[in-house]
Amino acid sequence: MGWHESLREQRKEAILEAAAEVFAQKGYHRATIKEIAARVGIAPGTIYLYFESKRALLLSIADRLITQRVSEVLEQASSLDAQGYIAAVLQERLDFFRRNQPFLQALATEVWTDESLRRRFFTQVLAPVFASGARYLEKKVAEGVLRPCRVEIVAPAVAGSIILISLLRIFVPEYTLADVPEDELIEELTRLYLDGLSARGEGE
Amino acid sequence: MGWHESLREQRKEAILEAAAEVFAQKGYHRATIKEIAARVGIAPGTIYLYFESKRALLLSIADRLITQRVSEVLEQASSLDAQGYIAAVLQERLDFFRRNQPFLQALATEVWTDESLRRRFFTQVLAPVFASGARYLEKKVAEGVLRPCRVEIVAPAVAGSIILISLLRIFVPEYTLADVPEDELIEELTRLYLDGLSARGEGE
Amino acid sequence: MGWHESLREQRKEAILEAAAEVFAQKGYHRATIKEIAARVGIAPGTIYLYFESKRALLLSIADRLITQRVSEVLEQASSLDAQGYIAAVLQERLDFFRRNQPFLQALATEVWTDESLRRRFFTQVLAPVFASGARYLEKKVAEGVLRPCRVEIVAPAVAGSIILISLLRIFVPEYTLADVPEDELIEELTRLYLDGLSARGEGE
Amino acid sequence: MGWHESLREQRKEAILEAAAEVFAQKGYHRATIKEIAARVGIAPGTIYLYFESKRALLLSIADRLITQRVSEVLEQASSLDAQGYIAAVLQERLDFFRRNQPFLQALATEVWTDESLRRRFFTQVLAPVFASGARYLEKKVAEGVLRPCRVEIVAPAVAGSIILISLLRIFVPEYTLADVPEDELIEELTRLYLDGLSARGEGE
DNA sequence: GATGAATGAGTGTTCATTCAT
């Protein structure tokens, strides 16, 4: 059983990966089953032995992202100090974006129009990250390391920075941001979120 | 003449608005000329008296956004102090997002796959905002109001916060963020970017 | 009356001429009422004040050709001797083709598919010419100038030569034929039809 | 492989034949893919598995005609004496027209408006025949069998006769020509081209 | 299981024709 299962799983995987690539390149609608099949090296009909429909491919891709237990990494980082935490999260998210670029891009085209996909994406991918971040913030505030703040605002604010910067690095290579080494990026952002921009503390 | 022109412009406008709505709801591909026409209350063929093609509709929507001279607002705000500037920009962008929601959403489905659209969107919509923000930062740093920082990182970081928060407020009404009054939002973000999160300055 | 009539006729004429040109250039189907109207300098709707439909334009063009009482010329030439007659007919037909090129070409695209048009074209344009030619041949045979022959075969044979040569001169400028002076052409054909190709009589 | 190939070829053939018929009956533009498909007994979409586009069907039909190596027949006939040659060519062309009627008629509607098709038709179908005829004439002139003549005029003259007569026989059944037995036709034309029409030689 | 040929529903676009001005 495990043998058959494994073969089947492997092929499903291959199909999903090819689908993600094609979806990412052409968008969901312009992508064709034929091309996905060709990229895996199988016949178009074969895909239907593994997936119900073209749409099911997309939803499976969404699940793939969701399954990547993002929060685990976050929880592990929660034992670090503020500086370390922010650096770890940044690092992890940048990696995540790079690793899953085709999957994320594949979803991006459809997430805006499919209500269920949108909800799914939010509740499964974004919300947990916010929640984890919020929990961390609250803990640190309680410890007196960070000042009190409205975590439901600050968490998505930080997330937004990371996301946009990641997108810019991936999609707009001509913007300066693409050339900045990753550690410099992390350092600058860490400082921004910990110390803000005021000149206040500088002179001391 | 002015009369005809005006009628023509009005109808173009109506078509564009309907197109944006349908694109936003269904995504560019699932949207049909027939439905757009029906929403305006005209025949499908009539649309082609005003726009070359379905794609031209999308590009016009993009132009509509681009033409909205974002930077003017930013420039006017550049005379304010740091707190006022951040608040003004935040306010303006939140308004912009709300005002242009269907247009933005219409673009969102295609901007990921159409190279030319992507470049256009970046160079015309995002880059100017970054540049304006960067200029402001540099000025304030020179004045000694803000500490030195890498503006090419900080500008998109702030932009990302604003964008994600705007998206959440618009698309995910079930998230807490939707209920926060706008001025509280602005206050919290202003504080975040000016002072950071460290408890350092708090107790003193 | 004559005044109104004349204006109306003039405009009909202009429309017909424009239609013939566009039909000739693009073929009946690719031709558009809009372009025909533009070429006359009127609005598309106006054409319908003069002609029932697009098809009516085509039929009117056919009538135009038919009205050109071809046979009159032929009858006048029938008093000439054989050499003069053939030369006159050749000359006249070459002129006719050149003069009516757009009209003929306009019809050419449709004459193959429209049964009524085909019949009309044959009975009104070709058959009379054949008949006239046949009558002439019979007269000359009776006079002993020409040898007996099956006129219903010879007439279209000569006509076919003239038509193909005319088409080649008009449509295939790269063929040698386009450069041959008209009188040389007429001379060669006259000789061909009168004397044939045999060397028989040459040496004597 | 040969098996699949053959099936595929057969179906391509069937589609082409159906297309030629419909094009011939309705003309290229009025013909619909749907009707062509129906005539073959397949779904419209299936046609696109065999041909790129509707236009490609037309071009394939043109190729079909072109591939019919006309000149081979002509070359074989070139060993015959003048009378035999003319008879052979006439016979062959009449057959060719009858055999390919739908294909020829299919092209006829478009050959007048499509520059590339026109050129193709002339250079591939007509020109070689003229050239072959011209070569034959020159040979016979050199042998002293035929009198010197301008072959570039005589060749299309003869071709024109054959073409028009063929068209009349096919398209205008009510004309006398349709009833004339083929051998009488050939005899009359042979005599026309060899001896001409002058009574000159008759009395001797 | 795998194939890939066949399907046919669905859509952007054109353009002859109409009719309110």
Added chain:
DNA sequence: CATGAATGAACACTCATTCAT
């Protein structure tokens, strides 16, 4: 009379999906 904006029927073409082999 003339206009030209509006109409909407018609058609080529695509591609997810099926199913006989």
